[in-house]
Amino acid sequence: MSMAERTIRVNPNNIAGMADPVPILRRLQDEDPVHWSPEGNAWMVTRYDDVKRGFHDRRLAVSRPMPPAEIFEEEFRDTYRAYASSLKTWMVIAEPPDHPRLRKLANRGLTPSAIEGLRPQIAELVDELLAAMPELGDIDFVKSFAYPLPASVIALLIGLPKSVLGDLHRWSDDIAKGLGAAGEDIIRPPAHAAAEMTAYLTEFIAARRKNPQDAIIDQLIAARDDDETVTTEELIGNLILFLFAGHETTMNLLSNGLRTLIRNPGQMADLRGNLEDTAVVAGTVEEILRHDGALFMLTRFAAQEFEWHGRHISKGEKIYLYCLAANHDARKFADPDRFDIRRADSKQHLSFGYGPHFCLGGPLARLEMEVALPPLLRRYPGLSLPVGDVPWRNNMSLRGQPSMQLRLGEGV
Numbered sequence: 001m002s003m004a005e006r007t008i009r010v011n012p013n014n015i016a017g018m019a020d021p022v023p024i025l026r027r028l029q030d031e032d033p034v035h036w037s038p039e040g041n042a043w044m045v046t047r048y049d050d051v052k053r054g055f056h057d058r059r060l061a062v063s064r065p066m067p068p069a070e071i072f073e074e075e076f077r078d079t080y081r082a083y084a085s086s087l088k089t090w091m092v093i094a095e096p097p098d099h100p101r102l103r104k105l106a107n108r109g110l111t112p113s114a115i116e117g118l119r120p121q122i123a124e125l126v127d128e129l130l131a132a133m134p135e136l137g138d139i140d141f142v143k144s145f146a147y148p149l150p151a152s153v154i155a156l157l158i159g160l161p162k163s164v165l166g167d168l169h170r171w172s173d174d175i176a177k178g179l180g181a182a183g184e185d186i187i188r189p190p191a192h193a194a195a196e197m198t199a200y201l202t203e204f205i206a207a208r209r210k211n212p213q214d215a216i217i218d219q220l221i222a223a224r225d226d227d228e229t230v231t232t233e234e235l236i237g238n239l240i241l242f243l244f245a246g247h248e249t250t251m252n253l254l255s256n257g258l259r260t261l262i263r264n265p266g267q268m269a270d271l272r273g274n275l276e277d278t279a280v281v282a283g284t285v286e287e288i289l290r291h292d293g294a295l296f297m298l299t300r301f302a303a304q305e306f307e308w309h310g311r312h313i314s315k316g317e318k319i320y321l322y323c324l325a326a327n328h329d330a331r332k333f334a335d336p337d338r339f340d341i342r343r344a345d346s347k348q349h350l351s352f353g354y355g356p357h358f359c360l361g362g363p364l365a366r367l368e369m370e371v372a373l374p375p376l377l378r379r380y381p382g383l384s385l386p387v388g389d390v391p392w393r394n395n396m397s398l399r400g401q402p403s404m405q406l407r408l409g410e411g412v
């Protein structure tokens, strides 16, 4: 073990809000690829091959221990219990045999043709949002575009009315707090949000059962009622997951991606010159996913003890798989920090995970980006960033900025 290996020390809480966490993650890759952080109480895994393997290695579990209700004050215990029981139904943290069973149900609704079928409606939403934006001046891109688009699309996908969008933002925000933070003190906002979402969806599903329509939610309800291998509680839990998973992530991807394009004028010019070329647009989206992603990392727990790069992992220990680091690993991608929309192997990024829990919404997130970018760039030929770095969200898992000042154009 070299000196460097013994001396490097990285706290995942501290890199959460960094404008550019890649250099420090790269040091981990080179010096201590399976790094123990006492402050984070977790292993930090950063090399491409290891992160990829971590996603499908059964020694790493997705299910997580939840603290007992008794540690909380009495008034909160029922809400907490309901939250813990909802989380147990989320496929993203479910193990076999539950996981394939839940995923199968979701696959009956989120089919490629159902997603592709949303293309015209997404294009309409994009046009509406663009029409509401001024021609010149500064806006907050997150507020005007990156937030409302994915939120509206996911509501559309599931079949929820537009009137729920305001609440949806608050709920997703609060659920996100629970995912990217350490400690029990942060469990209240997500627990209350999940309770409100459950109440809303319970009522909504009851009404739709009586009066079915033709959205994915109706197919999911029908699929559940047909074979009854999934409970209504499981259906609701996974709808909460969709609402959340399809929202903050895509929002981050849109704003991170636009920022990177603006900061790379050569690439922006190449894209602007080829907006009709679907392969170039799709390649740009893939490179944005690789270069910027929307997530730092995903959490796993050791299901058993094992050795990894000479480190002894004990059963139950937390393991962070840094997809952002993997996507910038020079062992995998040539000149990895270079943003290159023509890169041939961008698609091998790990931004949607890998293996059994591979993102179910990947095709939808890609579609949203592919539909949104061309009209946005056509309407605004001179986009720029008027201020330097705005603070990044202080979240260990989600990587994005809560707001992004964007200059749409200068007056003459």
Ligand code: HEM
Residues within 6 Å of the ligand: 055, 062, 091, 092, 093, 103, 241, 242, 245, 246, 247, 249, 250, 253, 293, 294, 295, 298, 299, 350, 351, 352, 353, 354, 356, 357, 358, 359, 360, 361, 362, 364, 365
């Ligand atoms: C840029 C956008 C997105 C990113 C970066 C992203 C990323 C991810 C990642 C990394 C995973 C794997 C989690 C793990 O292995 O622990 C995942 C799973 C998942 N994603 Fe996404 N996602 C995005 C958009 C969406 C959308 C739009 C939806 C909803 C329609 C969605 C639904 C899901 C679901 C349901 C899972 C769990 C799959 C399973 O456990 O089998 N995601 N996502």
